[in-house]
Amino acid sequence: MELTSSINQIVSHLGKIQSFNAQNPLDDTRKYLEAMSLQLSGKKESVSVIEELNVPLENHQIPIRIYRPKGKNIQKSSAIIYIHGGWFIAGGFETHDAVVRKLANTTGSAVIFADYRLAPEHPFPAGLNDCIDIVKWTVENAESLGIDPDQIGIIGDSAGGALATGVSTQVGEFLQFQVLIYPAADNRLNTKSWETYENEPVLNKEGGIQAWKWYHPEGDTNPNPLAAPILIKDFKNTPTTLVLIAEHDALRDEGEELVQHMKDAGVPVSTSFYKDMVHGFMHMGEVLSEVQYAVNEIAAFAQQHLETVEK
Template identity: 80%
Template structure:
């Protein structure tokens, strides 16, 4: 495995991150992702407006953050729903703030970030249900949100890619497109890329096994395709899909296989392979120019499939 100088620079910095006063491995993982995102993301772009609200359900509320892009205040905007990564156990508003701001401005769409419930406190299917319920609620309340209910896409990174795939399988008729950024798709962690990158960079197999056990404790005895999308057979509701793959990523092979399954099912799928990149590179804009390239590719894909784009 030959890594570029910028990637080695990033990995050296990651080795120096120590979670302050973490009480257990779960808290350490959550704080590590927050620290990594803060240190390696480029300076946050200003957007026109950020709003926060709670989607009311019978048993609980789902926090969401709405990013309105720079430009004129135009009603009936297109919208993108963002489902974040973090191994199903970490991540939230602040870990992905820099990326989401950039996506809002580049796409010209309102971006709605869903802060779904995390494992192990809330194992599968809690997080997926939150994402499905959020998409339904956003579509039902589009007018009051200032968006067009018929011009909505979804983006998910890593674990969020698994969740977005589950959402689109169930209610893809509400979505014009989906983007999966280095998606987690297979709970078995037995691909060639997992063998090659068992100890990293960025992810490691031991942590992955623990995360899947927290998220989906019944996975070995009763695998559910909505938890592990590599098992999905029916993609009939899935909209046109863009898949971003990183070369030096243990999730590389499962992401490519998921894309292949979609293609074989007749779904329009475009895959972009990011040579030299590692998992999580979208958080590394301070060092990597590929972040801007990926945002541009996603914006181009969104523009192809959304009719009402705020220029």
């Protein structure tokens, strides 16, 4: 595996990150992702406003943030639901804040960030259900949110890509497009790319096995396709999809296989292959120019399927 000087610089930095006062392996994973994101994401862009709300459901609330893009006074805005990664067990507002700000400004859409429930405290299907409920809530409350209910898309990265794929098969009729960024699709971790990159700095196989056990305890004996979307046969309602694949990523092969399954099912899907990149590169804007390139590509794809109305 030959890495560029920029990636080698990042790999070296990742090896030095220490989680502050981690209490256990789960706490260590969560704090490591926070530290990586804060240290490598780069300067955060200003946006027009960030609204924090709690979406009430029958037995709990889902915290969300709505990022309104800078420099736009928009009524009846287009919107993007963003579902974050973190192996289903980590991540939240702060780990993805820099990326979501870029996406809001570049797409010109309001971005609704769902802080869904995490495993192991809340295993599958809790997080998936939260994400489905956020899509439904956004549509139902579109007028009061200043959002056009006919101009909504979804983006998910890593574990969020798995969740987004499941969401789209359930409520895809509300979505105009889907973007999956290096999606986690298979709980078996038995591909060639996993063999090659099992000790990758951002992901490692031992941690992945544990994360899947926490998220989907029945996955070894009775895997649910909505948890492990590599098993989905019927991609009903799935909208036009763009999938970003990183070259030096343990999830590369399962992402490519997921794309093929979508094509076989008749979903309009395209792949963008990011040469030299590692898993999680979207968090590395401090060093990598590819982050802005990816954001621009996602924005161009989104704008093909959304009509942002400026007033």
